[in-house]
Amino acid sequence: MAANYWASTQRRHWLFSREKLADIREGLREKDKVAHSQFPLPDQRLLNIYFNQRRLIQIIELIKLGKRMSTRQQAIATAQVYLKRFYTKNEIRQTSPYLVLTTAFYLACKMEESPQHIRFVVGEARGLWPEFITPDVAKLGECEFALISELSSQLIVHHPYRTLSELQTELSLTSDEIALAWSVINDHYLTDLPLLHPPHVIAIMAIIVAVVFKPTHPSAYPGTGQSALAGSMRDGGGMQMLAALSDKTGSGPPPKIQKLVGWLAESEVDIKAVIECTQELVSLYEVWEQYSEKSCKELLGRMVKSKNLDK
Amino acid sequence: MFGKGFPFMNSGGFYSHAIESRRPGGYTSKVRVRDRYNIVGFISSGTYGRVYKAVGKNGKKGEFAIKKFKPDKEGETIQYTGLSQSAIREMALCTELSHANVVQLEEIILEDKCIFMVFEYTEHDLLQIIHHHTQPQRHAIPAPMVRSIMFQLLNGLLYLHTNWVLHRDLKPANILVTSSGAIRIGDLGLARLFYKPLNSLFSGDKVVVTIWYRAPELLMGSRHYTPAVDMWAIGCIFAELLSLRPIFKGEEAKMDSKKTVPFQRNQMMKIVEILGLPRKESWPGLASMPEYSQLQSLVLHRQPSHFHRGSNLEGWYQSCLKNGGYSSTSSAGTPGADGFDLLSRMLEYDPSKRMTAEQALEHPYFTNGGPISGNCFEGIEGKYPHRRVTQDDNDIRTGSLPGTKRSGLPDDSLMRASKRLKE
Numbered sequence: 001m002a003a004n005y006w007a008s009t010q011r012r013h014w015l016f017s018r019e020k021l022a023d024i025r026e027g028l029r030e031k032d033k034v035a036h037s038q039f040p041l042p043d044q045r046l047l048n049i050y051f052n053q054r055r056l057i058q059i060i061e062l063i064k065l066g067k068r069m070s071t072r073q074q075a076i077a078t079a080q081v082y083l084k085r086f087y088t089k090n091e092i093r094q095t096s097p098y099l100v101l102t103t104a105f106y107l108a109c110k111m112e113e114s115p116q117h118i119r120f121v122v123g124e125a126r127g128l129w130p131e132f133i134t135p136d137v138a139k140l141g142e143c144e145f146a147l148i149s150e151l152s153s154q155l156i157v158h159h160p161y162r163t164l165s166e167l168q169t170e171l172s173l174t175s176d177e178i179a180l181a182w183s184v185i186n187d188h189y190l191t192d193l194p195l196l197h198p199p200h201v202i203a204i205m206a207i208i209v210a211v212v213f214k215p216t217h218p219s220a221y222p223g224t225g226q227s228a229l230a231g232s233m234r235d236g237g238g239m240q241m242l243a244a245l246s247d248k249t250g251s252g253p254p255p256k257i258q259k260l261v262g263w264l265a266e267s268e269v270d271i272k273a274v275i276e277c278t279q280e281l282v283s284l285y286e287v288w289e290q291y292s293e294k295s296c297k298e299l300l301g302r303m304v305k306s307k308n309l310d311k
Numbered sequence: 312m313f314g315k316g317f318p319f320m321n322s323g324g325f326y327s328h329a330i331e332s333r334r335p336g337g338y339t340s341k342v343r344v345r346d347r348y349n350i351v352g353f354i355s356s357g358t359y360g361r362v363y364k365a366v367g368k369n370g371k372k373g374e375f376a377i378k379k380f381k382p383d384k385e386g387e388t389i390q391y392t393g394l395s396q397s398a399i400r401e402m403a404l405c406t407e408l409s410h411a412n413v414v415q416l417e418e419i420i421l422e423d424k425c426i427f428m429v430f431e432y433t434e435h436d437l438l439q440i441i442h443h444h445t446q447p448q449r450h451a452i453p454a455p456m457v458r459s460i461m462f463q464l465l466n467g468l469l470y471l472h473t474n475w476v477l478h479r480d481l482k483p484a485n486i487l488v489t490s491s492g493a494i495r496i497g498d499l500g501l502a503r504l505f506y507k508p509l510n511s512l513f514s515g516d517k518v519v520v521t522i523w524y525r526a527p528e529l530l531m532g533s534r535h536y537t538p539a540v541d542m543w544a545i546g547c548i549f550a551e552l553l554s555l556r557p558i559f560k561g562e563e564a565k566m567d568s569k570k571t572v573p574f575q576r577n578q579m580m581k582i583v584e585i586l587g588l589p590r591k592e593s594w595p596g597l598a599s600m601p602e603y604s605q606l607q608s609l610v611l612h613r614q615p616s617h618f619h620r621g622s623n624l625e626g627w628y629q630s631c632l633k634n635g636g637y638s639s640t641s642s643a644g645t646p647g648a649d650g651f652d653l654l655s656r657m658l659e660y661d662p663s664k665r666m667t668a669e670q671a672l673e674h675p676y677f678t679n680g681g682p683i684s685g686n687c688f689e690g691i692e693g694k695y696p697h698r699r700v701t702q703d704d705n706d707i708r709t710g711s712l713p714g715t716k717r718s719g720l721p722d723d724s725l726m727r728a729s730k731r732l733k734e
């Protein structure tokens with residue numbers, strides 16, 4: 001993989017431990033205590049839902065980026081990772097999130113080989129959020145400099161989708177399972193997981209979730225199957241089954257899961273990490289129930305307007 | 312006196328006001344080019360900007376080449392207009408890659424609406440070395456030197472290909488050589504990743520690779536790039552190192568007003584003259600190539616005698632060795648029969664049969680006969696002239712460089728490729 005994940009900048013510079021990430025965020029908050037108390041914002045994951053899931057999808061619909069889901073999702077995913085990395089270096093209250101989001105998307109499209117003209121991107125973003133995006137394309141161009149600089153030009157991102165498709169035949173996954181795993185991967189971008197674990201761990205987590213928690217009606221579209229999934233992950237005893245994976249002696253599970261267990265045992269994947277990822281996902285789905293578009297929008301709007309961040 | 316008069320040394324008033332207003336996304340570089348480097352001269356004016364020679368400053372040692380990408384101009388003032396996709400690719404790839412035979416990036420500085428890519432300085436490049444061997448009269452590049460160059464070049468390319476990077480613009484001007492004889496593949500401005508199963512390489516840019524080094528499948532209208540495209544170019548470079556002339560020196564047919572890419576008849580002819588016509592029997596995909604009918608019309612318009620003989624590469628090679636005075640008595644003095652075999656496998660019409668970088672490195676040309684030096688100049692008497700560094704850099708903010716107006720999107724490599732021909 002620049003393409004070699006093990007030597008990649010992603011692994012060398014953008015993989016954090018939980019503690020490290022917490023420290024970084026505390027540091028950012030320390031620097032700007034006033035703004036923090038003045039402008040409370042919802043849980044980061046809810047903001048991610050608001051921006052990443054809703055806004056990026058909106059903009060991508062408008063731009064009609066490629067007909068294939070995969071192209072679109074790849075650009076969205078890369079943009080989301082750029083945002084996450086950017087906000088490990090910058091306090092959100094110092095930025096106009098709408099502008100940063102649009103810029104991350106514009107840059108990600110170029111990196112993922114579906115370039116869009118800057119005027120077009122600004123035009124569409126402005127159509128969606130006229131109160132937050134100015135018509136001046138130079139603003140976006142300038143923000144692009146800031147973004148690239150904060151990311152140290154490390155723009156190549158490795159995603160779990162690739163591992164997923166590589167393992168499809170090896171683990172004889174059905175198309176339903178692939179679809180569910182795919183949407184689990186989409187959802188993981190709403191959490192800190194992309195900063196905490198390598199992409200193949202995420203892919204394996206997604207496969208386990210898809211196989212163990214049997215899709216009832218998987219939706220290929222991100223973010224719509226989550227509550228059903230969350231339910232079954234909580235209640236279905238799947239967590240226990242998952243826990244059983246790590247002691248490798250369980251004899252009960254159905255053949256497909258046994259096969260998966262066997263494969264995992266051989267693959268030297270860090271099972272603990274995988275389970276941790278699953279838990280992170282469960283807690284995302286729980287938080288998701290509190291999501292309110294309106295409150296995100298209001299709180300952000302108040303912050304952006306009173307700090308003149310959109311100027 | 313160093314650094315005076317070089318345009319990016321006068322950063323203008325942008326910073327002060329950006330600092331004051333602290334606008335969101337308002338951008339101020341944390342590092343400044345002029346605090347870190349002294350510009351000692353100008354090297355080259357390229358497609359997207361210029362390359363300068365610099366030396367480190369404030370304790371920073373060494374010589375550097377700084378590639379400056381110029382922003383677009385709208386009217387009189389320079390504006391942020393979004394970076395070109397190829398600048399983005401080059402930055403991202405150079406940041407990610409690290410190999411002894413790929414040019415080493417020192418850092419990237421984004422300042423004053425420009426991008427400065429700082430590379431290690433390389434004293435030579437293959438274009439210049441080949442040129443030197445034609446002056447004052449032709450004298451062949453010594454066989455061990457050619458072998459070392461090829462070996463290092465293929466090592467660099469193998470690294471790129473195993474990292475899923477296609478270079479797509481390999482030619483002598485882009486192959487850099489350090490003063491200690493190390494080969495560094497440079498100019499990743501057209502390079503891209505090819506692993507994405509998620510979006511095909513059909514999308515995006517149409518034509519790449521300067522025409523003389525362009526693989527036959529691209530000439531035949533294929534838009535599916537594979538590593539074989541780079542291997543063709545390497546074959547052409549090998550031939551050029553031996554003969555000191557581009558082996559297929561065609562003329563590029565210009566794009567018509569509708570921006571459709573024409574069939575490169577003349578270039579295809581040059582290849583056919585040496586390799587014979589490609590045949591369906593040995594290149595099964597040939598008949599389904601978009602320009603197949605064009606290829607056939609090419610046959611009709613020419614004397615059959617010219618075409619119906621097979622490949623004459625061997626004849627070309629033998630006379631090349633003879634003209635170059637490569638000794639046939641000592642095996643170290645000539646690329647010999649192994650060299651021919653390697654060349655013919657790299658200049659294979661069918662991309663699926665063309666030799667890969669990995670296979671090439673295992674070829675008898677390299678495995679037979681003595682160790683290969685990592686210094687291509689080892690044992691070479693005489694010196695190659697230093698890279699020309701001039702002082703006549705006028706204020707490029709006023710000059711309109713070709714290629715700085717991007718031809719809109721999605722990709723600008725079309726324009727870039729045609730501009731490159733003139734180099």
Ligand SMILES: Nc1ncnc2c1ncn2[C@@H]1O[C@H](COP(=O)(O)OP(=O)(O)O)[C@@H](O)[C@H]1O
Nearest residue numbers: 355357358359362376430431432433484498500
């Ligand atoms: N690291 C370097 N050291 C010395 N000269 C260089 C270096 N990189 C590039 N050059 C010179 O500048 C020229 C143009 O650089 P290149 O990266 O190929 O840009 P372009 O896109 O304009 O072709 C090269 O052909 C070479 O002569």
Ligand SMILES: [Mg+2]
Nearest residue numbers: 357484485498
């Ligand atoms: Mg070049």
